[in-house]
Amino acid sequence: MIVINSISKDHTTTEVIRWLIALGVKDFVRIDSDVEDIEFVGYNGIDSFIISKNGIPINLFESKSYWYRRGGVISFSKSKLKEIKLSQDINLEKKLIGNISSENQALNDYIKQFVAHRSPVSLGSYHNSSLNKLHVLDLARQFGIKTPGTFVINTKKELSRKLVENGPLITKAISEGVSIYNVNHSYYSYTEEINESDLVNISDVFFPSLFQKKVDKKFEIRVFFLSDRFYSMVILSQRNKQTEVDFRKYDERKPNRFLPFRLPAEVELKLAALFKALDLNTGSADFVVDKNNEYFFLEINPVGQFSMVSYPCNYYLEKEVAKFLIN
């Protein structure tokens, strides 16, 4: 049996499953953390660890292959918990709900750990699904990978000094960027360039924010890592002012080119070591290459959308992932 953790709207998961079926796999289960069709049934510690999907029991001991694609915590017994009043005291009630939530979280963590260890083939990692950007940059440098000068700043004075020392900077979220919307508007945070001219709009003290020296970019590289192979793509966006800092700001008239790329072997070796140190056997890495052909590592996303590499480069990564899971 192949067990896949994902979320219901993830198109990549659907594509990989289509390949699994085409390659003759009949026994697989997709667990979407955002759909309430999974329930806990029982674990005996010996040979039976049963959850159910739509009432059909699944024994996780039978998992031969596991893919943690993405997704968070499954809320077990959600509907039942709603019916029960835990305490008349509102404060106690809140704390008890917190306790149950922790119990649920720990059980979830264990299920994913259990399946990952139990399965001879395991791809992706739940406990490493959210990396700390700053920590990963430190590690990368330890492996000899170049990174742009990185600072966390919370005063205009210091920001101003860094701008003088380094020239233009970029800023982005330390964790995940903003992606929120209501009925009338959608908001999305990009990587933005910061210049001295921006200082007038910045208050004297602000929340500690991540800044990096802006690399004089020749092009951007997106790398998908699967087991021991790299599938790289170059993004040519320099001709566009609009996409110069963040290629996701799409220009309809002059779309960026997304082309197959061969990462130099030396960069691949160091990056492989970084993935290993992070205990990840898959993920997406971002680089920028400057005018002197230096490769600057930006970040690793363990649950990145590799279809955005797969389609333009004609790599059939969804099929490669399916083949990995079958072996």
Next chain:
Amino acid sequence: MSSYIDCDSYFLVFADCIPTRGAKNSTICDLTRTTLEVFPSSFYPFFEIFKQSTVKEIYNDLELESHIEFTKFLDFLLEKEYGMFVDDLELFPELEKRWESPELINNAIVDVRLRKHDFGGIFDQLNSLGCIYVQLRCFESLYTIKELSDVIKLAENKSIQSIELIIKYHASFTDQDYVDLYNDHVLISSLFVHSAPENKVLIADFGYKGEDQILKQEIHREIHFYTTPITGASHCGIIDAKYFSIGDVQSFMHNISYNSCLNKKISIDEEGLIKNCPSMIHDFGSIDDIVLRDVVDAESFRRVWGINKDLINVCQSCEFRAVCTDCRAYIESPDDFLSKPLKCGYNPNDGTWTDWTVGRQHAIAHYGIDI
């Protein structure tokens, strides 16, 4: 005139800009910007030379009188942004010429005139083949809007992800009926109404009344009404520059590797006969007697899937073959399976388009096509 004669770099043609050699003219297809440009075939060999030699070396190997022409060609490639100068070609591999898909059947056409098909059974069978897209063409107003709605419901919760619906206008239905039909079914990807009293467009918004322009664009769908009637399957198969398909990498690779119109397609014509395409004469039995799976398993059914343009006479030397859909239902010499499409008026040997009907009375009569 500026020259690149001292350039020690290589000229990289971007992997998504793919040249195709034709008899007189050649083309370069830009898959990212979805454009196609024509140039004389005498320049085509440079695409191979670019992979071996630096720009300077190319100039040195050329006769002096060819320098200006070569410079002009480089100007053309740079102006169109088909490439750039690089020091290391190795970093930029070409796109692999490969196309695969996991499903056995990708799309199906079901025609309706006077016979009511067993749509429940058809959709079940298409589901077991992994079919993703369905086109439902109604030449006559056999179904009411309510009945159409019921038919579409039968395709829900299956492999089918979208249905293109082509129906005949009927005065008893209001604009709101058409909009409601669209709004009620996320499966309907597009809705065309033929034989309408006027050409017009209605908007279906799926109930979204917000102001977010991006969401609006995502959600809003147009229902197109055309006065032109669609009376049958014989209208299809016209080869014209306006039908060239310049899409993404996958559709390009599909089109050069297979007959992209027929590959992984199955059709049920208005009589219930199973065919590669409803326009074809040959059928593989009636849907009443044989299951689709058995038809798909037959080598004879899948034979046309692999006929790419490299195999077809004339087309194999046409510069448009990478973006042309071809048509195997109507061909110039009905007895010669590999003859060019009947409804194509292009001659790649002299690069001209002429009226395809001229001099083809025999084939036109053979297929019973109304001109």
